[in-house]
Amino acid sequence: MQKITFRGWSMIVINREKCSGVENCAGKGLCILICEKDAIIEDNGFPLVINDKCDNCRLCISNCPNGAISEVDTDVG
């Protein structure tokens, strides 16, 4: 079956194996601090993305010192 991808439905995901946790982050949780939409919160010492608030500006992706954040398209169809 052919898959159709809508970029507007992409999600921001954080790889917990790459993320060192807020305490050990070189940017001290930079992703949380930098997000203008308050779309990343701290959850048990790790950042958690609230995708409903996210506008996919990608600031967190380009600034994470560990390259732990990426954008994943949601496949539909």
Ligand code: SF4
């Ligand atoms: S900026 Fe990167 S390493 Fe730091 S807390 Fe966020 S995801 Fe983890």
Ligand code: SF4
């Ligand atoms: S892409 Fe932008 S709005 Fe979405 S979580 Fe990252 S910094 Fe926040």
